[in-house]
Amino acid sequence: MSVANTLIQKAPFFGRMFQMEESDLNPINSWPALMAMTSFVWLTIAAVLGLSMPAIQLFDLGSHWYYQNITLHGAAMAFPFAFQLMVAMSLHRAGACLGKRADGILVALTYILMNVGALLLTVAVLMGFHVTYTVMFPLPVVGVMTGQWSMSALVIGFTGIAFVLLSMILTYPIKILRMSFFEKKHDELQLAERSLKDPGMIGMIMGVLVLLITGLPLLATASPILLHLYGIIPAEWIAWAVKPVVFEFIFYIFAHNLMEAMAIMIVGAVYATLPLCTADGSRRLYSDKIANLALWILLVTSITSFFHHFFTMYPALPSTFAYHGNIMSFATAIGGALTIFTILATIWKHGLVATPAVFLILGGFVMYILDGVTAIVISNVAWNFKLHGTVWAGGHAMSVLIAISMIWMGMLYYHYPLMTNRTINDSTARKCIKYFFLSFIGLFYTFLVAGAAGMPRRNAAWEGDWLIYGAMLGVFGTILIYSFFLYFSSLRNSKALDF
Amino acid sequence: MTDFIYSSWGALVITLLMQIPFLIIFFSVVNKKAFVDNVAADTPAEKYTSTRYLWIAVVLISFFVINFASVKYMPTFVEANAELSNVKDVDISATSWKFDMSERSFKVGDTVRFLAKSEDTMHSFALYHPDGGLLFTMMLMPGLETASALVHTFDKPGVYMVRCLEYCGVNHHGMRSVITVAEK
Ligand code: HEM
Ligand SMILES: [Cu+2]
Numbered sequence: 001m002s003v004a005n006t007l008i009q010k011a012p013f014f015g016r017m018f019q020m021e022e023s024d025l026n027p028i029n030s031w032p033a034l035m036a037m038t039s040f041v042w043l044t045i046a047a048v049l050g051l052s053m054p055a056i057q058l059f060d061l062g063s064h065w066y067y068q069n070i071t072l073h074g075a076a077m078a079f080p081f082a083f084q085l086m087v088a089m090s091l092h093r094a095g096a097c098l099g100k101r102a103d104g105i106l107v108a109l110t111y112i113l114m115n116v117g118a119l120l121l122t123v124a125v126l127m128g129f130h131v132t133y134t135v136m137f138p139l140p141v142v143g144v145m146t147g148q149w150s151m152s153a154l155v156i157g158f159t160g161i162a163f164v165l166l167s168m169i170l171t172y173p174i175k176i177l178r179m180s181f182f183e184k185k186h187d188e189l190q191l192a193e194r195s196l197k198d199p200g201m202i203g204m205i206m207g208v209l210v211l212l213i214t215g216l217p218l219l220a221t222a223s224p225i226l227l228h229l230y231g232i233i234p235a236e237w238i239a240w241a242v243k244p245v246v247f248e249f250i251f252y253i254f255a256h257n258l259m260e261a262m263a264i265m266i267v268g269a270v271y272a273t274l275p276l277c278t279a280d281g282s283r284r285l286y287s288d289k290i291a292n293l294a295l296w297i298l299l300v301t302s303i304t305s306f307f308h309h310f311f312t313m314y315p316a317l318p319s320t321f322a323y324h325g326n327i328m329s330f331a332t333a334i335g336g337a338l339t340i341f342t343i344l345a346t347i348w349k350h351g352l353v354a355t356p357a358v359f360l361i362l363g364g365f366v367m368y369i370l371d372g373v374t375a376i377v378i379s380n381v382a383w384n385f386k387l388h389g390t391v392w393a394g395g396h397a398m399s400v401l402i403a404i405s406m407i408w409m410g411m412l413y414y415h416y417p418l419m420t421n422r423t424i425n426d427s428t429a430r431k432c433i434k435y436f437f438l439s440f441i442g443l444f445y446t447f448l449v450a451g452a453a454g455m456p457r458r459n460a461a462w463e464g465d466w467l468i469y470g471a472m473l474g475v476f477g478t479i480l481i482y483s484f485f486l487y488f489s490s491l492r493n494s495k496a497l498d499f
Numbered sequence: 500m501t502d503f504i505y506s507s508w509g510a511l512v513i514t515l516l517m518q519i520p521f522l523i524i525f526f527s528v529v530n531k532k533a534f535v536d537n538v539a540a541d542t543p544a545e546k547y548t549s550t551r552y553l554w555i556a557v558v559l560i561s562f563f564v565i566n567f568a569s570v571k572y573m574p575t576f577v578e579a580n581a582e583l584s585n586v587k588d589v590d591i592s593a594t595s596w597k598f599d600m601s602e603r604s605f606k607v608g609d610t611v612r613f614l615a616k617s618e619d620t621m622h623s624f625a626l627y628h629p630d631g632g633l634l635f636t637m638m639l640m641p642g643l644e645t646a647s648a649l650v651h652t653f654d655k656p657g658v659y660m661v662r663c664l665e666y667c668g669v670n671h672h673g674m675r676s677v678i679t680v681a682e683k
Contacts, residue, residue: 389664
């Protein structure tokens with residue numbers, strides 16, 4: 001039995017979601033299933049941490065716990081949950097659509113680097129390395145100098161982050177590129193043939209290229225810093241890399257485009273799956289051309305819109321870059337507008353078969369668009385000075401990840417019979433979707449209203465009205481956790497397909 | 500009017516104005532095509548094309564208007580239009596976890612240029628109105644020659660909170676200060 005299958009067999013609670021027989025399809029199923037399962041383990045831990053944050057504030061349990069848990073929550077949700085789930089589903093799609101094996105050394109490395117890296121970072125955070133998932137460079141180093149955490153916490157934390165980055169920037173993108181362009185095709189694995197011209201495939205390739213290209217400068221900057229921390233290279237060699245302005249810009253060029261890559265990838269996945277759920281069985285989008293145009297607009301405009309992270313540095317960020325970032329951010333929304341049109345025109349033209357998979361995907365798409373509006377609004381220079389640093393921004397980061405993950409969870413419903421030979425529990429799935437959407441709306445608008453009221457993000461001392469917003473996050477967060485539980489149940493209580 | 504729109508609550512209103520029509524249209528289309536009559540529509544091709552042009556035109560025009568009207572509130576514009584001879588420069592130095600300010604007491608009507616730098620890690624200088632709302636935040640990146648700078652005219656007396664809004668370590672929430680503004 002393959003390693004991946006054995007690990008799934010042995011996993012308590014979560015394993016039952018992905019139980020599968022040995023079959024000829026293992027090369028496209030096993031690793032994606034293991035990755036999806038592992039991402040749900042991280043989701044469970046991170047969700048409890050999410051709920052702990054309002055609790056810590058309301059019961060005054062101490063700022064130490066707040067900063068520890070926000071770092072763990074943000075990092076776990078963004079990387080080993082949301083990103084890993086995306087890796088799982090996109091490997092499965094690439095495998096089944098192109099007839100390529102989704103296993104091998106690069107896949108195993110991606111899995112190990114992501115999860116061991118996230119574990120190392122967790123250890124560092126528990127040792128006091130409270131830097132949030134955006135690192136806030138040069139805080140990791142300043143924190144050691146001011147005695148906030150130890151040098152060993154810094155070294156372990158940076159090692160963990162380096163592992164995670166290697167999987168996101170190198171092993172995963174290279175694997176998808178290899179599957180798309182090079183590896184040997186196996187006809188028996190090709191379950192749903194697609195060409196690389198398909199919008200669904202183009203979105204995937206664009207996404208991994210963005211990760212690879214915008215990530216390489218970050219690897220080039222972070223690696224010497226790490227080598228210095230290990231005592232391998234002298235301090236003079238890294239003086240250029242540790243300049244805050246150098247590191248921060250390179251970091252955000254990647255971090256911003258990481259989110260955009262995940263978004264482009266998800267739009268591609270929606271384009272690929274929606275036509276399969278149309279009522280007239282035509283299996284077509286309203287227009288492939290417009291779908292592709294939207295992807296290209298998203299790709300081109302998103303790259304330089306990262307300047308919106310730095311508007312409030314004025315005038316150290318020259319205004320010309322600020323205006324450029326402002327305009328490019330709104331231009332991404334033109335790609336969004338074309339996507340909305342394509343989705344609605346497809347549904348209108350071909351009708352819709354209302355399965356839980358479709359509703360989860362469309363529900364996630366709605367969230368993605370709602371969140372996108374808040375993203376462009378805060379990307380206007382004038383509004384940015386009033387919202388940057390409030391929970392409006394934090395809520396946007398969280399909401400886009402929830403939206404993207406919800407779409408992948410819908411994709412998993414769609415792929416599930418293929419992966420496991422079982423069908424999900426339909427009624428539990430429908431119930432899950434209702435609670436999922438409801439709690440999302442609650443969390444999302446609470447963050448927005450609190451942000452408009454000036455509530456600071458990442459602040460361990462909520463006061464006055466902020467406590468009320470915090471309590472609401474607790475209530476809606478509890479419902480969201482319940483919907484995750486229902487989601488897991490809908491997979492755990494799946495039924496064998498009969499032929 | 501535009502003063503309200505380009506406030507943080509105005510941002511929320513504009514956000515809702517974009518989201519609510521989207522929600523209504525999206526859910527009615529999905530509801531119709533998934534439950535009411537989930538069959539292929541025989542809408543003529545030109546109808547799709549004209550709807551598409553209309554939709555993109557609406558989006559482009561509203562984006563243009565929103566951004567064009569906001570220029571007045573951008574820092575370059577505010578600075579260029581302040582009577583520079585009357586502007587008081589206030590130097591701020593931020594370190595974990597305090598603000599050193601060259602001056603902390605002002606009068607209503609004073610136009611102040613806040614020039615702020617960080618000495619150690621990322622911080623921000625964020626000014627809160629006595630009514631609790633955020634007036635602006637300035638990100639302070641350490642190691643830069645140029646100070647972050649913003650011009651502000653005080654319109655109400657009272658105690659203005661200053662907070663750091665860029666996470667800066669274990670006592671980030673304690674990084675606060677006050678500015679007092681007296682009647683004219
Ligand atoms: C399960 C219920 C959840 C609750 C109660 C919750 C609560 C919170 C809270 C209170 C914050 C901190 C706000 C601040 O102080 O700035 C936060 C931040 C965040 N959340 Fe969640 N959350 C939940 C689920 C999720 C999910 C499902 C995701 C992603 C898929 C997610 C991703 C994030 C991210 C990325 C941040 C930003 C962290 C940072 O600013 O450093 N959360 N969440
Ligand atoms: Cu600070």
